[in-house]
Amino acid sequence: MKLRSVLTSLALAGAALFAVPGAGVATASAADVTPYVxxxxxxxxxxxxxxxxxxxxxxxxxxxxxxxxxxxxxxxxxxxxxxxxxxxxxxxxxxxxxxxxxxxxxxxxxxxxxxxxxxxxxxxxxxxxxxxxxxxxxxxxxxxxxxxxxxxxxxxxxxxxxxxxxxxxxxx
The missing domain is CATH 3.30.565 (Heat Shock Protein 90)
Incomplete structure (x- = not known):
């Protein structure tokens, strides 16, 4: 369970670097992600x-x-x-x-x-x-x-x- 928690934390931290138009972090796909500029x-x-x-x-x-x-x-x-x-x-x-x-x-x-x-x-x-x-x-x-x-x-x-x-x- 610890590994899953670490991976989830990393995913959320990575998601914080991106804007996801019209979608929450949990529902975004790679195609939906636009980097912040x-x-x-x-x-x-x-x-x-x-x-x-x-x-x-x-x-x-x-x-x-x-x-x-x-x-x-x-x-x-x-x-x-x-x-x-x-x-x-x-x-x-x-x-x-x-x-x-x-x-x-x-x-x-x-x-x-x-x-x-x-x-x-x-x-x-x-x-x-x-x-x-x-x-x-x-x-x-x-x-x-x-x-x-x-x-x-x-x-x-x-x-x-x-x-x-x-x-x-x-x-x-």
């Missing part, structure tokens, strides 16, 4: 990007999360901002972010809106860094070639930018 504000993100020399731009010259022509970092996951910093430091490339958490991107759990993705301008340096240092994993459903970093983040080369899915900070 730390959200940051637009100003926190821009300070982090400035710190390492990352720039950002928007076609509308704005940062309103509810305007698709803006580039917003409101509600960005801390790990995504740290992942951008890691990419900048590791690659040494100039990075310009063109898409953040604003409306207008595809929906889903691991989406821009939910703070998991950033878009970067294409460039010779970053294009070469991704394709030479990360593992090609095939085409995404829309035909974009995808590469997986050593930490598991996914880089998809779309027609005019890199769409990066940050599961973690990339070794920060």
């Amino acid at each position: 730390t959200k940051i504000s637009h100003s926190q993100a821009t300070a982090m990007f400035r710190e390492v020399g990352i720039t950002w731009s928007s076609s509308g010259g704005c940062s309103d999360r509810y305007n698709s022509t803006c580039t917003s970092f409101e509600q960005l996951n801390l790990a995504s901002a740290q992942g951008a910093q890691t990419l900048k430091r590791a690659s040494g490339c100039g990075l310009n972010i063109t898409g953040g958490t604003e409306v207008g991107h595809a929906s889903g759990t691991y989406s821009h809106w939910n703070g998991y993705k950033l878009d970067y301008s294409l460039g010779t340096c970053i294009n070469s860094y991704v394709t030479n240092n990360f593992t090609y994993i095939g085409l995404r459903g829309d035909g974009a070639p995808q590469y997986r970093s050593g930490s598991g983040n996914i880089y998809a080369r779309e027609s005019n930018h890199w769409d990066v899915l940050y599961y973690n900070c990339g070794g920060c």
Whole structure:
């Protein structure tokens, strides 16, 4: 019985690390579990990007999360901002972010809106860094070639930018 008690305690402690939308701990399955993430504000993100020399731009010259022509970092996951910093430091490339958490991107759990993705301008340096240092994993459903970093983040080369899915900070 002691082993069962220990296992139950471990399971409950592990469950405390996760949010379970619409379900209690006892009824949740692995598919229902979404990890907790730390959200940051637009100003926190821009300070982090400035710190390492990352720039950002928007076609509308704005940062309103509810305007698709803006580039917003409101509600960005801390790990995504740290992942951008890691990419900048590791690659040494100039990075310009063109898409953040604003409306207008595809929906889903691991989406821009939910703070998991950033878009970067294409460039010779970053294009070469991704394709030479990360593992090609095939085409995404829309035909974009995808590469997986050593930490598991996914880089998809779309027609005019890199769409990066940050599961973690990339070794920060």
